[in-house]
Amino acid sequence: MSPEKVQGGLEPSETVAIVGASLAGGACITRLRELGFTGRIQAIDCDPFAPYDRPPLSKRFLAQNTEIETPRWWSPDCEVIRARAVAFDAQRRALRLRDTSGAERNISADAVVIATGAQPRRLPIEPDGVFALRTAGDALALRHAVDAGAKHVAVIGAGVLGTEIASSLRQQDLQVSMVDAASLPLVRLLGRGMGARAIDWMKEWNVDLHLGVRIESIRCDHGVCAVTLGSGVAIESDLIISAVGARPAVDWLINSGLAIRDGVLCDASGSALSMGHNVVPRVYVAGDVASVECPNGSFARDESWTGAKQQGVKVAETMYYGAQQTVQPEPPYFWTEQFGRRVQILGRVSENGAVSCVKSVPDRNGGLFKVAESGAHVAWIAINAPSLFAQVKAGLLP
Amino acid sequence: MKVALDAKRCQGHARCAAFAPETFVFDDEGFSRVREGFENVKPELQEKVRRACTNCPEGAITISG
Ligand SMILES: Cc1cc2nc3c(=O)[nH]c(=O)nc-3n(C[C@H](O)[C@H](O)[C@H](O)COP(=O)(O)OP(=O)(O)OC[C@H]3O[C@@H](n4cnc5c(N)ncnc54)[C@H](O)[C@@H]3O)c2cc1C
Ligand code: SF4
Numbered sequence: 001m002s003p004e005k006v007q008g009g010l011e012p013s014e015t016v017a018i019v020g021a022s023l024a025g026g027a028c029i030t031r032l033r034e035l036g037f038t039g040r041i042q043a044i045d046c047d048p049f050a051p052y053d054r055p056p057l058s059k060r061f062l063a064q065n066t067e068i069e070t071p072r073w074w075s076p077d078c079e080v081i082r083a084r085a086v087a088f089d090a091q092r093r094a095l096r097l098r099d100t101s102g103a104e105r106n107i108s109a110d111a112v113v114i115a116t117g118a119q120p121r122r123l124p125i126e127p128d129g130v131f132a133l134r135t136a137g138d139a140l141a142l143r144h145a146v147d148a149g150a151k152h153v154a155v156i157g158a159g160v161l162g163t164e165i166a167s168s169l170r171q172q173d174l175q176v177s178m179v180d181a182a183s184l185p186l187v188r189l190l191g192r193g194m195g196a197r198a199i200d201w202m203k204e205w206n207v208d209l210h211l212g213v214r215i216e217s218i219r220c221d222h223g224v225c226a227v228t229l230g231s232g233v234a235i236e237s238d239l240i241i242s243a244v245g246a247r248p249a250v251d252w253l254i255n256s257g258l259a260i261r262d263g264v265l266c267d268a269s270g271s272a273l274s275m276g277h278n279v280v281p282r283v284y285v286a287g288d289v290a291s292v293e294c295p296n297g298s299f300a301r302d303e304s305w306t307g308a309k310q311q312g313v314k315v316a317e318t319m320y321y322g323a324q325q326t327v328q329p330e331p332p333y334f335w336t337e338q339f340g341r342r343v344q345i346l347g348r349v350s351e352n353g354a355v356s357c358v359k360s361v362p363d364r365n366g367g368l369f370k371v372a373e374s375g376a377h378v379a380w381i382a383i384n385a386p387s388l389f390a391q392v393k394a395g396l397l398p
Numbered sequence: 399m400k401v402a403l404d405a406k407r408c409q410g411h412a413r414c415a416a417f418a419p420e421t422f423v424f425d426d427e428g429f430s431r432v433r434e435g436f437e438n439v440k441p442e443l444q445e446k447v448r449r450a451c452t453n454c455p456e457g458a459i460t461i462s463g
Pocket of ligand 2: 414
């Protein structure tokens, strides 16, 4: 049975503006077209390469020099405007855009989707010349620096992005040092139990690890770089990459009237909330920039491919029908490829969750693991075990 | 409508089978392939296969025609 449109649903004569032509925005456009929306869609993005997928940038793009390609989730049935949104009035749904020449213009739309994602967080002590990785342009610059002869790279941050970059560069035979204030890598993604095991992967691949350290200073001039630790040890390198997390891209929304707290607040349907936490009509939020209301009343930002994809689809449906649709949510899913391990995580691992091995696959350095929090199952982790993972997905394992 | 799966790209995320279980099957290694005889997609399966295609994070599924 297909749902009924209610008042406030999209009419064919209406225009939708989507800020951010990446995964969340792209999934929204594709879903609107699937639903039969024939009106005008404007997709605004300042990145000259958009749309493209980010996960390969730290994986095969760096390790195997693959190309940037147009993703399958993109629908070309829209107008792409290459400009940066610099201001927004949520009540009037009016956007101010600035193009690369600096020229500004205003547009307004019948419905607006905020899908501007996130951008790298930078340490206050980072000088100019330190690399980060979020965009295709960043990845090309990094590859260029490697091709130009960088031999030794220092990576700041042992989270999922930092460890993937380290792995991809080790595959190219560069020397890699990794620095983090935390005493274990990958804690946010895999928890402390599995993080402790991940240290072995990195040692096996000869990464020079500096964990649980304080960074005193960072120097970077003309290819002579050094990260100096609190202990006085200076790690010298040709290149420094910062991978210390991402923050939502909300700078352009400061005076928009929307509630912003680690992302733009929205209800479970993806409808944006005002400072007084009321729904703002026909303004929606999706992807890494969205701080979504949870059943317990708190707000959370999900930074994952499947999360951004689902949220883009969800706001398309809310917008098209004029009301939230009930869809069976998919469980959270994330993956990473590093140091010869393909890691798949279904569910959400808590930092101190108890990890137990369900099945070991020693000839592949892998296995299937269960994570429990206060006795309750919260997540599965499969390492080099896609067939076991497929069984988990299909509900064949208890 | 035809569907093809690039085995070199597949990373076993198992999302295709979640969206279109009739069309995709897994080998013993946990990688997906198109079920024999399902390369030409029947009308009633087309929407599911389209969804599997846009939900594959590796862009391993191609639809034509
Ligand atoms: C290197 C890397 C590897 C990753 N690997 C994985 C992985 O293995 N698995 C996984 O699940 N997730 C991974 N992720 C996370 C995943 O890619 C993100 O969750 C996803 O891209 C979020 O999509 P989004 O559309 O919300 O935001 P984004 O992809 O960040 O897109 C936002 C878009 O908005 C545009 N924009 C921003 N501000 C403005 C403005 N003011 N005006 C106009 N346009 C603007 C940007 O140019 C960008 O195109 C990875 C991310 C990175 C960076
Ligand atoms: S979703 Fe894509 S990568 Fe995952 S199993 Fe299916 S084809 Fe392979």
